[in-house]
Amino acid sequence: MARRHTLFVACMSMLFPVAAAVAPVSAAQAGTASDEILRATLVNDAVCLVQYERPRVNSFLKQAAGTSRLDAQSRLLGNSACMKEDRLSYQPGQLRGALFIALYQSQYGMGEAGLVDPAQDATAWPRSADARTAAVQQFATCAVRADPRNARQIVMASPASREESAAIDALRPQLDACLNRGSRIVFNRMALSGMLAEALYRLAPSSPANGI
Numbered sequence: 001m002a003r004r005h006t007l008f009v010a011c012m013s014m015l016f017p018v019a020a021a022v023a024p025v026s027a028a029q030a031g032t033a034s035d036e037i038l039r040a041t042l043v044n045d046a047v048c049l050v051q052y053e054r055p056r057v058n059s060f061l062k063q064a065a066g067t068s069r070l071d072a073q074s075r076l077l078g079n080s081a082c083m084k085e086d087r088l089s090y091q092p093g094q095l096r097g098a099l100f101i102a103l104y105q106s107q108y109g110m111g112e113a114g115l116v117d118p119a120q121d122a123t124a125w126p127r128s129a130d131a132r133t134a135a136v137q138q139f140a141t142c143a144v145r146a147d148p149r150n151a152r153q154i155v156m157a158s159p160a161s162r163e164e165s166a167a168i169d170a171l172r173p174q175l176d177a178c179l180n181r182g183s184r185i186v187f188n189r190m191a192l193s194g195m196l197a198e199a200l201y202r203l204a205p206s207s208p209a210n211g212i
Contacts, residue, residue, distance in 0.1 A: 036160040039190050041086055043159070046098035048082035050106055056080070057099055060092075061212050064130075097194015103212075104155055104201045116148040117205040135180070140199035142178035147171050148200065155197045159189070168192070 049057050056076055063070035074092040077083065144151045150171040157164035168189070187195070201207060 040159045042090060042094065042098045043101050045083045045086060046095070046102035047106070049077055049080060050099065050102045052082060053077060053080050057103075058212050061096065061099060094190065094194075097191060097197065100194055100197040100201055101155055104197045104204075108152075108200070108204055109156065115152065115205075116144055116200065116203045117207075136195055137199075138180075139178050140195040141203065143171065143174050144196060144199040144203060146174040146178065150174075151196045151200060154193055155200060164189070164193075 056073065060070070060073040060077055063073055070092050074095060077095065078090075147170070150167045153167035154164055154171065157167060
């Protein structure tokens with residue numbers, strides 16, 4: 001039986017707003033080499049899912065966090081030929097971030113077409129009763145609007161590359177500024193890239209009306 005790996009990356013549902021202000025990028029440093037390989041593998045699998053399993057991808061991304069239907073849709077995608085050979089163990093939030101990276105790269109990978117449309121309404125995000133998810137959405141929207149070029153560079157860069165590191169450093173002031181006073185959001189590079197990808201995708205020119 002193939003060895004089953006675990007992706008050691010923060011999922012969207014594990015981004016907690018908590019009391020005390022910190023610089024968020026301090027929690028976004030590179031992991032071990034094996035973690036970065038697993039991270040790249042999940043994004044590659046997401047590219048395959050977007051290409052060959054788009055109806056299931058859309059259904060999965062429309063589900064609310066923490067529901068049984070979300071888990072069921074996640075298992076369906078995990079059983080796809082795109083992922084079965086890798087035998088990855090992942091959480092739905094990890095897969096969600098990877099899918100938005102794949103969606104953004106496939107639709108806005110060329111030129112500057114994927115930069116934020118100033119007229120695009122932030123309500124492109126789905127409404128959520130989950131305070132943690134709403135805080136992440138607000139944070140990501142703020143950062144992307146403040147510096148869409150470096151946010152885009154993070155999403156387009158290869159994992160753990162110099163380009164990714166440089167873009168994170170450049171975006172650091174906006175990330176700090178976008179935190180609500182008295183709160184923090186803990187994340188690593190995979191979670192950062194996933195949340196920025198979703199914000200960029202939803203706020204891009206000609207983004208689908210339903211955000212997917």
